[in-house]
Amino acid sequence: MFKDKQESRSSQNGGNQTIIAQGVKVEGDFHSNGDVIIDGEVAGSVETSQSLQIGESARISANVIAKSAVIAGEVRGNISALDRLELTATSTVHGDIQTSLISVAAGAQINGKLTMGKGVARTSEPSVETEESED
Amino acid sequence: MYCYLYDEFIQENKRFERELLEVENRLTDLGIAGKISRLALFRNAEEMIRDEIDRGVETIVVLGNDETIRKVIDVVADSQVVLGIIPFGPNNKLAQLMGIPEGVGACDVLSARRVETIDIGTVxxxxxxxxxxxxxxxxxxxxxxxxxxxxxxxxxxxxxxxxxxxxxxxxxxxxxxxxxxxxxxxxxxxxxxxxxxxxxxxxxxxxxxxxxxxxxxxxxxxxxxxxxxxxxxxxxxxxxxxxx
Structure with a gap:
């Protein structure tokens, strides 16, 4: 099942899609104009004008800005999803969230302030600094 | 105006004699025969091509493999002439990616002249x-x-x-x-x-x-x-x- 998922991701990888898989770490300000899928580690900031998908195995210590986001892993930092944010049952967020529309599955953990409403995510940038990992 | 650049290994290897003759005949039949330049040990490929371009050549056709193309890539990219390939022997990954068959079949592709402009990487x-x-x-x-x-x-x-x-x-x-x-x-x-x-x-x-x-x-x-x-x-x- 996992293999099929990987294969379908690879075949879709035309255009500007970025995949950061397990076994890879990104440090710094990561900006993209295409869809982004993260299963690895990221420290710094992540910004995309398209959709962002953070997998179960992902470890993010970064402020995140995206048009829409689906989060299944751990994020230490503020999240700003302009259109829509989906937190799955395995997700953990340590930081503030700003979005227009949110979906939270049972089991998801949010440790931070949630600000919602039309245009909220469009007008305000996350203000809190990224928390340092305690590891 | 076409210029055909023969790699050294084609001229030295008798295995390619017959195929080369067929290619030359086919190019003549198609009306795209041109000047032939031969690479050799102490001949600089880039200099040879620059001389041909100065004489008005607009298409450089390489007869060889990926290694032959590597020898001419700089001068071709700098001068904006069109590059054609007639693949011979092993190591022809590039020709394969460009949809060019080996030997005589490549002559028809040259004649059809479907020109694409591509990016080049630098390291x-x-x-x-x-x-x-x-x-x-x-x-x-x-x-x-x-x-x-x-x-x-x-x-x-x-x-x-x-x-x-x-x-x-x-x-x-x-x-x-x-x-x-x-x-x-x-x-x-x-x-x-x-x-x-x-x-x-x-x-x-x-x-x-x-x-x-x-x-x-x-x-x-x-x-x-x-x-x-x-x-x-x-x-x-x-x-x-x-x-x-």
Missing amino acids: NGRRFITGLTIPNFKAEITCDEQFRIFATTRAELEIRNLANLSDPCDGILNTVIRSAVKKGWGIFGRSEMQESTLPMQSLAIRSEKSISVFADGEELEGTRFDIGIEPMAMRVITGKQRMF
Whole structure:
């Protein structure tokens, strides 16, 4: 099942899609104009004008800005999803969230302030600094 | 006006005599025969081509393999002449990607003259067409001077310009990192290859120890590699079966 998922991701990888898989770490300000899928580690900031998908195995210590986001892993930092944010049952967020529309599955953990409403995510940038990992 | 550049190994090897004769006859039949220049040990391919371009040649056709193309890539890209290929012998990955059959079949592709303008990659100022690979990747990548990437496990790096799933006309180098990630516990654990893909325009590879980089199959060694792309830098004749 996992293999099929990987294969379908690879075949879709035309255009500007970025995949950061397990076994890879990104440090710094990561900006993209295409869809982004993260299963690895990221420290710094992540910004995309398209959709962002953070997998179960992902470890993010970064402020995140995206048009829409689906989060299944751990994020230490503020999240700003302009259109829509989906937190799955395995997700953990340590930081503030700003979005227009949110979906939270049972089991998801949010440790931070949630600000919602039309245009909220469009007008305000996350203000809190990224928390340092305690590891 | 066409100029045909024969690689040394074709002239020396009797195996290609018959095929070469057939190619020459077919080119004459198609009305695209031209001047023949022959590469030799102490002849500089770039100088030879520059002389031909000064005489009004607009299309350089290489008779040889990927290695022959490597000898002419700089001068072809700088002068904006059209590059054609008639593949001979082994190591013809580039011709294959461009949909050019071996031997006589390539003459018809040349005659149809389907010209595509493609990007060219550069590594430390040296140009490459297909891409470059680092089989044992233990270095650090700085991308577009914004962020750094490194593999946390055993990995290999591939940067693609012209490849099966990579468009050589988009101004982007597809950077693929394949990392081996262990799944499962103890003796039941096994390694699975995970593929990261990042579209980039420039990147820098830095390593503490000297590493080997293979650009279009040619090995380069060093600790610092600056990689970039020259968009729409070369015009090539391609076949219908091209893979991009």
